[in-house]
Amino acid sequence: MRSDVDSVRHLPACGYRRLRWRNGLGWTREIHAAGSEGPGGDGWDWRLSIAEIEADAAYSAFPGTDREQVLLSGDGLVLDFGHGDLRPLLPPHGRQRFGGEVPVTARLQLGRAEVFNLMWRPARAAPRLWHRPLVGSMLLFAEPGDCWAVHVMAGQAMLDGGRAAPLLERGDSVLLDASHARSRYMLEGSGELLLVQVAAGSGAGAGVAQ
CATH class of the missing domain: 2.60.120.10 (Jelly Rolls)
Incomplete structure (x- = not known):
């Protein structure tokens, strides 16, 4: 990971x-x-x-x-x-x-x-947005050039066991990027999240695993 x-x-x-x-x-x-x-x-x-x-x-x-x-x-x-x-x-x-x-x-x-x-701006970015519950753990996969934004609507979440970022509480957000290789991130906790996946230009592949 x-x-x-x-x-x-x-x-x-x-x-x-x-x-x-x-x-x-x-x-x-x-x-x-x-x-x-x-x-x-x-x-x-x-x-x-x-x-x-x-x-x-x-x-x-x-x-x-x-x-x-x-x-x-x-x-x-x-x-x-x-x-x-x-x-x-x-x-x-x-x-x-x-x-x-x-x-x-x-x-x-x-x-x-x-x-x-x-x-x-559709010519520059192609985002997709999900509303997801967080119960236990969730994996996010970022392809090269993609960016994920995670917003905590309720509850708390930790990223990669708390090693990659401080504890995320209600109202906090985190950005996750993949530069040259496919990256995997694990979110753990309890609550509700908004997940935004952004690809350049048009099209963004699904990358949420629970």
Whole structure:
């Protein structure tokens, strides 16, 4: 089992950068931006963040990107695309995928909600996202050029017996890369995870084993 320090990047929740939405109507906590020109810049190939939605608000437009969102907490919301096109993100972990250039307004069901936000430029990155329980152990296989992002939604997880990264707690994330050879990583613990596999360009092979 490979656990090279250079191929693992621990991203604790306390280190996420809190930024204003592009349109100024809300806040987001940026987990990671790959290829970014700088924190909060728009030169990224793909990006992970957590949107804080405290009132009904229009989302910022991101032409040339695709988006996928997963409800993390709260009573849910509805994405209003106009003309009667309403798409819910309801508890426990509803999800939706849509184009970043499409006008959409988030309408809260009751109170505040938090949403995991995956954004990417299709010409540069091809991500896939899974919501998985963690009960015992799970293997992730990274092909050369791939990147995995693991976000702990609930519970705790250890990577490679704790040798490759500190204990991951609720809200933490970790990035796993394979440079020149296929790499295998073991996650152990109990809870719920969001797994994002990113390949360059188009296509990403399945690589989750339980």
